[in-house]
Amino acid sequence: MSNLVKVENLNVCYESRGGRVTALDKVSLDIKTNELLAVVGESGCGKSTLALAIIGLLPNPPARVMSGEIVFKGTDLIRLGQANMREYRGTQIAMIFQEPLSSLNPVYKVGDQIAEAIMVKRSREDGNPPVESEFMQKTHKIVPPSKVSKSFRYGKRISGELKDEIIASLKLVRIPDPDQVIERYPFELSGGMRQRVMIAMALSQEPALLVADEPTTALDVTTQAQVLKLMKELMTKVKTSVLLITHDLAVACQVADRVAVMYAGDVVEAANVFDLFSKPLHPYTQGLLSCLPTGSKSKVDLKPIPGSVPDLRSPLVGCKYASRCQFVMKQCLDRKPDFIETMENHEVACYLHGEKNGTHSANN
């Protein structure tokens, strides 16, 4: 498996009136081809920022990429301007969000919106550069190319070949009665159905990477199971890699091939899902695992992690987890540990494991 995306030393800050917050602190991560990588972390750890950075939708201001690169199929996406990013966004890198009601335009029928996605793909295949909608152009200050490609006109009756393609994509995501759903508006569908429509639209482009930011958090448990199962199946059919952002470690367990754990703007551990659970190396990962309720109270002793996440506005020296870590050593407070591969395909940022400078004794 080769690297589809290689994030290298990515540093993203948010400038606000309260100060500068470092959302991603020199983060490095790989996404391989045909794998589902789950990025897990609690609120404020930077996982959503990472997803937005990869797809190039960071709100700019207040977010700023200070340094680092995101290499996708050999091209550094950071260096590309907005205009060139459009070659990739929506076509090779697709994204689905948490709240599907705000991802779908509520005033247009579902069928029309899928048709637009398909038309964009067709026009790309014809060799024309993809045209963003007027709204996207205005909000992201994108200059439209001089050669305008065929875009979809809302309100026109969909028929024939286009309609068949739309129905096929809806069938792919197991939506019942697709010919009726085409005529519906987003608010008439349930949350689960809307999310499936989003997946249909995203995958109709046959992207190399699908970024899913908490796609099932707003859904019921049974609907979540259906949607996750669907995503997993479609991954193999469409040959896409999936970057799944989630706060739910259990969800990551169920569908991921690899898992990366984030804390306060750092990736602290990344490994194959089985290795992560059988041999969690970073104390935060261990803490996270031992505070999940996995049985009845009489059998399970929940061990919450003491303390709380540090304030990212004040610059922190050393390992950000040091204030809560039971294995903290002096060097943890001096310098942040590097994110290195200590075992086969298992990377961790911790002085307890494999750092050159510093002893391995935990009793300092």
Place this chain on the structure above:
Amino acid sequence: MEPILQTTDLTKYFSVQRGLNPFSKAKKFVRAVDGVSMTIWKGTTIAVVGESGCGKTTLARTIALLTKPTSGDIVFDGRSIVNGKTNSKQVYRDLQMIFQDPESSLDPNIKVGDSIGEPLEGLMGWNKNEVRNAVEKSLAAVGLPQDSVDRLPGQLSGGQKQRVAIARAISPQPKLVILDEPTSALDASVQAQILRLLLQLQKDYALSYMLITHNIAVAEYLSDYMAVMYSGNLVEYGLTEEIMAKPRHPYTIALISSAPIANPWKRNLLQVEIRGEVPSAINPPSGCKFNPRCPYADGACSREIPKLQEVSPGHLVACHFVEKTA
């Protein structure tokens, strides 16, 4: 064991107005709670689980007398609290509630200490000193520093706010506390802190809990009994351990198997087979509401609403063909 609360055929219907006429008699109803009878045993925790639209939140609010039930009875600590004669102030000394969203649980303009003392002033009629002492004790019990008394909620984190809400609920020393999704809005590590706190408080104050949640893992951890709701009806009731080990109602089976387990070797999620969506609450399917989605549905299912029957001591299931899941 004696019951602390019992509901008998409790229903709550919301009328849906047709058209613009404000005086028209509504002909359609949202059957949020459609005849629920259950028992909460003293000193135990019951988890009422279900997905959105099943009516568990409405059930909780009806029991807490925040909305008037349409019909049915609620017997709390031996007395019926549904008739007009009940003084709700009396009830609230023994029955309190904690809500899902810690952000909206506290008035942003009122100091933490005053928020915690609110039920004491309103229900007990204590003087300022007694209230202050009780607030101090409550803060200590939930693990917050004493100087929180003068803080405003805006200065607290989500987990801290939830602790304040808990402190407020236990300050009048109630017997039953209803917990409406107490940790759904919190991160995993904070959730663990709050769950442990709730367990500790239950021991210290001999509390009974009614936990409303859609999170099966939390329900399994915290509760002794479980009640599964679907579209306003109670479909399964019994000991949590029994139901988790061997769920009998087809919906419960689907629900529990959909709950993601934090174990990559037990990939239950990818084997789940459930089709369809939650039915409309205004126009539910006739007969058993789950029948359009049920893999075992047959004959009587679309005609008759099944009643709760005992499949083993204390384990009740509402299904015509419950023997199919044995």
Place this chain on the structure above:
Amino acid sequence: MPSLILRFDWVEVPLKSNTRSRVFSSLRLLVRNREALVGTVIVVGFILMAFLVAISILLKIQITPYDPITQNVGPSLAPPSITHLMGTDVQGRDLFSRIVVATPNDVSVSLAVDGVALIAGGIIGSIAAFRGGLLDEALMRFTDVIFALPALVLAMSIGVALGPGVTNMMIALMIIWWPPYARLARGEALRVAHQNYIEAARLSGLGTMKILFKHVMRNIVVTMLVYATLDIGTVILVYSGLSYLGLSVRPPQPDWGEMVSAYQDYLITAPWLPIIPGSIIALGVIGFSLLGDGLRDMLETR
């Protein structure tokens, strides 16, 4: 109750900064916002001037360089100069003195009307929201009816019925100014009513009225105050319009709107006469608008 000890060692990081520094940072924000500062200066200036004039009238002291009503204190239609800062009108009256003395009219009418509208509308709207049902319908439809009344027509009718004058115009405006506040209060109160702390207050045994005053009012007051501050400028404009139509003061008493009307014929020959009163009105409106904007920025970014 069992003895309670602080049993948890995972007490979280100390809480954030206390109240005093928050107030200071809010004030700092206001100062940093230059427009709001300008607005505040203008508003404070107007209000102080109104106070001074009102007191001087009470104590029968003249604080203006000339008596505003006396004619021929200077040459007729003299342009602004050292002796007459804003010039004189056709009857030789000093314009500056007239402008100054007219200040309490607009300021008091706008503040009074706005204040009454805020309180009356606020109470009506929040009661309607909280009680709901038939009372809500009745109050809101009553609000709609009042809202539909045209300001000018009503003011003129009152002018005919009670006679012209500042107080009568104030009454006329008070009658019709409150409906938007009732609507706003109702919307805000509905939003607040769904917050969990309201239900917690019920669970604490508080009655509906007590909840309304303890919780609901405090939480809707910010939005309403911002709207009210921005609205004062509008009252000034409408009152000036009524005064322009002659419904307010009787000559020779000065009033800004009345002055614009009386002097409009001199726009070419003695432009300072209509322009200065008009500009003062505009300045008042701008001042209150800037202050309202600043207040909104300060309160809504907290």
